[in-house]
Amino acid sequence: MKDLVYEYPTKVYFGKGAAKEHLPAALSAYGPNVLLAYGGGSIKKNGIYEEILDILRAAGKRVTEFTGIMSNPTWAKVREGAALARDCGAGLVLAVGGGSVIDCCKIVCAQAVEEEDLWDLEMVRHEVPAKAPIPLGAVVTASGTGAEMNGGAVITNEDAKIKGGMFSAAPRFAILDPEYTMSLPQMQVLSGAFDTLSHAMETYFGRSDRDNVSDEVALAVMRSTVVNMRTLLEDIGDYTARSNLMWTSAMAENGILKVGRLTDFECHQIEHQLGAYTDCNHGQGLAVIHPAYYRRVWSSAVPKFARFARNVWGISAEGKSEEELAQAGIQALEAFIRACGLPTRLTELRSRVEITPELLRQVADSTNLLPNGPRQLTRDEVYEILMERL
Numbered sequence: 046m047k048d049l050v051y052e053y054p055t056k057v058y059f060g061k062g063a064a065k066e067h068l069p070a071a072l073s074a075y076g077p078n079v080l081l082a083y084g085g086g087s088i089k090k091n092g093i094y095e096e097i098l099d100i101l102r103a104a105g106k107r108v109t110e111f112t113g114i115m116s117n118p119t120w121a122k123v124r125e126g127a128a129l130a131r132d133c134g135a136g137l138v139l140a141v142g143g144g145s146v147i148d149c150c151k152i153v154c155a156q157a158v159e160e161e162d163l164w165d166l167e168m169v170r171h172e173v174p175a176k177a178p179i180p181l182g183a184v185v186t187a188s189g190t191g192a193e194m195n196g197g198a199v200i201t202n203e204d205a206k207i208k209g210g211m212f213s214a215a216p217r218f219a220i221l222d223p224e225y226t227m228s229l230p231q232m233q234v235l236s237g238a239f240d241t242l243s244h245a246m247e248t249y250f251g252r253s254d255r256d257n258v259s260d261e262v263a264l265a266v267m268r269s270t271v272v273n274m275r276t277l278l279e280d281i282g283d284y285t286a287r288s289n290l291m292w293t294s295a296m297a298e299n300g301i302l303k304v305g306r307l308t309d310f311e312c313h314q315i316e317h318q319l320g321a322y323t324d325c326n327h328g329q330g331l332a333v334i335h336p337a338y339y340r341r342v343w344s345s346a347v348p349k350f351a352r353f354a355r356n357v358w359g360i361s362a363e364g365k366s367e368e369e370l371a372q373a374g375i376q377a378l379e380a381f382i383r384a385c386g387l388p389t390r391l392t393e394l395r396s397r398v399e400i401t402p403e404l405l406r407q408v409a410d411s412t413n414l415l416p417n418g419p420r421q422l423t424r425d426e427v428y429e430i431l432m433e434r435l
């Protein structure tokens with residue numbers, strides 16, 4: 046195990062009716078002004094907006110709304126939210142949505158108390174903001190990212206063409222009601238769940254010590270994610286599978302899998318830059334890139350890939366070399382992606398521009414190259430991976 050400090054900051058209320066049951070008490074710790082933040086309007090169609098607003102009003106809160114937070118939230122949207130939070134004197138920002146709304150609000154909370162532009166401070170000068178952010182609460186309506194239980198936030202600076210990770214405080218509390226996710230379109234459910242699988246894989250394939258308990262937990266999270274995704278392919282409305290996935294999502298990104306080890310996350314770096322140029326869906330972008338990335342690097346971590354094949358995909362080692370087993374695991378991952386109906390080609394992704402070799406060169410040239418996966422890629426290899434999936 047690497048040396049570590051572990052502390053858990055988010056109180057989680059999980060289950061049917063969790064907002065009605067627990068939100069009033071959770072709100073009582075904060076001042077009278079609440080910034081209620083949400084996305085493009087799904088919460089107005091499925092009744093969540095009314096339910097949360099009633100709870101806020103009954104708690105005597107003065108509510109200001111911050112609306113229209115887009116998937117892949119932009120730096121301009123963060124600035125808009127920070128100005129609103131400042132103007133209304135928010136004592137709490139309540140983010141109601143998926144990873145995009147929660148991430149945007151994390152940085153809104155930090156930017157609202159800072160004079161300086163946090164993009165310049167964090168992303169250009171690599172400094173850490175000094176002031177404590179406004180407290181944040183999260184009501185999850187789309188699971189997969191695990192954003193509700195960590196302090197990371199992925200923000201797109203459209204001018205700089207960078208989709209990058211920023212940091213703030215994790216939400217003080219999170220409401221996780223699987224019923225709130227029931228109105229999600231099937232493709233978003235599956236791409237969110239694939240994001241969870243990706244987080245566990247990205248953590249597992251980072252460097253860890255032999256017999257590390259975090260690896261065992263990561264493999265269990267992967268198995269559980271795959272089993273429950275398979276259940277949803279039969280019945281997308283299966284509550285038990287949806288609730289299991291809501292918790293594997295949180296488990297994969299609440300830091301517990303990362304305890305005492307290094308992580309990979311190169312696939313995420315590639316997807317983030319692809320997102321910066323195309324605005325593609327995060328989970329779907331990962332589904333396209335993962336198998337091609339693993340085909341590049343497996344031979345530098347054969348025992349880990351072989352264990353992944355055995356433990357996650359149940360592939361028998363009998364009659365196979367470790368190398369064959371390792372490759373069979375990657376094939377099983379790709380077959381699973383196809384079975385889920387997730388995209389395997391870049392051209393299948395939603396994109397605001399045409400995806401061309403020239404664009405992919407720019408994506409490759411702006412991708413962070415991380416050192417702790419099976420091996421570090423070169424920029425040309427990132428480009429080749431992307432071209433393989435065009």
Ligand code: NZQ
Pocket residue numbers: 083084085086087088091114115116117118142143144145146148186187188189190191192195197198199225226227228229230233237240298313327328
């Ligand atoms: O905007 P609305 O109208 O609410 O629609 C959203 C959006 O179109 C819709 N939706 C959400 N809840 C719904 C619903 N539709 C019907 N019923 C509901 N109950 O779903 C769409 C996608 O929402 P979004 O929040 O964009 O998806 P997701 O949760 O996958 O978040 C993606 C963002 O999170 C970042 C990604 O990069 C991306 O920007 N990530 C954040 C991480 C973190 N903070 O730990 C880790 C991840 O690796 C990831 O990078």
Ligand code: ZN
Pocket residue numbers: 190240241243244313327
């Ligand atoms: Zn992710």
